[in-house]
Amino acid sequence: xxxxxxxxxxxxxxxxxxxxxxxxxxxxxxxxxxxxxxxxxxxxxxxxxxxxxxxxxxxxxxxxxxxxxxxxxxxxxxxxxxxxxxxxxxxxxxxxxxxxxxxxxxxxxxxxxxxxxxxxxxxxxxxxxxxxxxxxxxxxxxxxxxxxxxxxxxxxxxxxxxxxxxxxxxxxxxxxxxxxxxxxxxxxxxxxx
Numbered sequence: 001x002x003x004x005x006x007x008x009x010x011x012x013x014x015x016x017x018x019x020x021x022x023x024x025x026x027x028x029x030x031x032x033x034x035x036x037x038x039x040x041x042x043x044x045x046x047x048x049x050x051x052x053x054x055x056x057x058x059x060x061x062x063x064x065x066x067x068x069x070x071x072x073x074x075x076x077x078x079x080x081x082x083x084x085x086x087x088x089x090x091x092x093x094x095x096x097x098x099x100x101x102x103x104x105x106x107x108x109x110x111x112x113x114x115x116x117x118x119x120x121x122x123x124x125x126x127x128x129x130x131x132x133x134x135x136x137x138x139x140x141x142x143x144x145x146x147x148x149x150x151x152x153x154x155x156x157x158x159x160x161x162x163x164x165x166x167x168x169x170x171x172x173x174x175x176x177x178x179x180x181x182x183x184x185x186x187x188x189x190x191x192x193x
Contacts, residue, residue: 004117004125004126004127004128004130004158005117005119006157006158007127007130007154007157007158008117008119008124008125008126008127008130009119009120009124010153010154010157011044011130011150011153011154012042012043012044012119012122012124012125012130013042013119013120013122013124014119014120015044016042016058016060016120016122017120017122019058021058021087021090021091021092022058022060022090022092023120023122024087024089024090024092025060025087025089025090025092025094026042026060026122027121027122028073028075028076028087028089029062029070029073029076029087029094030121030122030123032070032073032074032075032076033064033070033073036069036073038064038065038069038070039064039065039112039113039114039116039123040062040063040064040070040113040123041062041063041064041111041113041114041115041116041123041124041125041129042060042061042062042122042123042124042125043061043062043063043097043124043125043130043133044060044061044150058092059092059093059094059095060092060093060094060095061094061095061096061097062094062095062096062097062113063096063097063098063099063110063111063113063125064096064097064098064099064113065098065099065113066098067082067083067084067085067096067098070085070094070096071085075087075088075089076088076094079093079094080093083095083096083097083098084096097110098110099111099112099113100112103133103136103137103140104136104137104140104141105140106136106139106140106171107169107171108132108133108135108136108169108171108172110133111125111129111132111133115129127154127158127160128164128167128168130154131151131154131160131164131168131172131176132168132169132172134147134148134150134151134154135147135151135168135172135175135176135179136169136171136172138151138175138179139171139172139175148175148179151176151179152179152182152183152186155179155180155183156183156186156187160180161180162177162180164176165177
């Protein structure tokens with residue numbers, strides 16, 4: 001569990017927490033979901049806009065059983081298109097992936113949002129679910145290199161080993177092993193005296 005929290009910290013909760021508007025929106029949605037007995041799991045927070053810096057707005061991605069009830073949480077409203085809502089106070093848009101739905105049409109599905117770790121008050125995916133989701137997106141998306149970079153960084157931070165492939169969906173195993181090898185080439189090894 002410690003390793004999954006470290007990965008969640010780096011890729012989800014910490015990224016959200018470093019952007020005050022995103023953090024406010026994520027915590028408001030989490031509190032509203034908890035009050036209603038619904039599970040949510042945050043998967044990413046991406047900057048968008050011309051500068052893509054700390055002042056850029058961010059879109060937060062999360063997993064839930066259904067997006068429509070999220071728009072009914074006070075302080076949120078439907079966004080531009082299905083599966084999208086917006087935090088009224090900050091304007092932060094949120095993209096909701098439906099739990100159990102295939103990721104980009106592939107054989108891997110979005111995980112159960114109830115199977116999470118809590119970090120900084122934000123429910124985030126555990127390591128294997130995070131790796132499977134990002135690997136499936138890397139395999140099926142034109143933005144694959146972005147998701148591959150997330151997997152490499154997750155492998156480096158968590159110390160994930162090749163035998164983790166036994167815990168992952170068969171569809172993503174080969175890509176996991178390829179990216180594990182690439183991650184090792186980026187590892188900083190101690191100098192030899």
